[in-house]
Amino acid sequence: DVKVTQSSRYLVKRTGEKVFLECVQDMDHENMFWYRQDPGLGLRLIYFSYDVKMKEKGDIPEGYSVSREKKERFSLILESASTNQTSMYLCASSRDREAFFGQGTRLTVV
Amino acid sequence: LAKTTQPISMDSYEGQEVNITCSHNNIATNDYITWYQQFPSQGPRFIIQGYKTKVTNEVASLFIPADRKSSTLSLPRVSLSDTAVYYCLVGDIKGKLIFGQGTTLQVKP
Numbered sequence: 001d002v003k004v005t006q007s008s009r010y011l012v013k014r015t016g017e018k019v020f021l022e023c024v025q026d027m028d029h030e031n032m033f034w035y036r037q038d039p040g041l042g043l044r045l046i047y048f049s050y051d052v053k054m055k056e057k058g059d060i061p062e063g064y065s066v067s068r069e070k071k072e073r074f075s076l077i078l079e080s081a082s083t084n085q086t087s088m089y090l091c092a093s094s095r096d097r098e099a100f101f102g103q104g105t106r107l108t109v110v
Numbered sequence: 111l112a113k114t115t116q117p118i119s120m121d122s123y124e125g126q127e128v129n130i131t132c133s134h135n136n137i138a139t140n141d142y143i144t145w146y147q148q149f150p151s152q153g154p155r156f157i158i159q160g161y162k163t164k165v166t167n168e169v170a171s172l173f174i175p176a177d178r179k180s181s182t183l184s185l186p187r188v189s190l191s192d193t194a195v196y197y198c199l200v201g202d203i204k205g206k207l208i209f210g211q212g213t214t215l216q217v218k219p
Contacts, residue, residue: 097144101153
């Protein structure tokens with residue numbers, strides 16, 4: 001059974017903190033994604049990685065960075081968390097446009 | 111990447127066939143059309159993918175006209191459990207997946 005695992009289901013952080021969201025997939029997929037989902041806005045792509053150490057900005061990369069040092073792991077970094085980054089964050093991996101999603105991390109920045 | 115346009119919401123009743131149409135006027139020659147389904151508190155799930163004409167699987171059918179500027183997801187005989195958000199995506203082999211707002215389908219008893 002395919003699996004995409006996000007390190008935390010719920011997270012509460014303070015404004016200004018550096019936040020790491022981790023995602024691991026066990027399917028040997030080249031492509032990995034980070035999205036955020038907010039009510040009424042659908043899923044918005046933050047960053048996309050198509051290979052180790054390769055990344056491409058999505059629609060809303062501001063305030064975020066990513067790291068992909070190993071094929072199975074894709075990390076999303078909030079350099080200095082702000083309250084407008086409170087959201088549901090979804091990680092996915094894919095091959096041939098079929099994506100598999102993690103369970104999501106609900107991040108609250110206070 | 112080609113932009114997609116789909117209705118924000120649709121209502122249906124149990125047992126009916128539901129058709130959700132997506133417009134993608136700027137689709138490129140290499141682009142495929144993919145549909146996903148998302149239930150509350152879950153990540154999206156792949157439903158079906160096609161390039162042209164008709165594709166059918168155990169969940170849905172996908173109809174794509176010759177000009178490929180639109181596509182229609184068809185859900186036969188929906189049930190309450192088909193209440194979800196449905197996303198239409200268009201993208202090439204590189205695999206960058208851009209989701210829009212999707213179509214919220216509400217199935218009523």
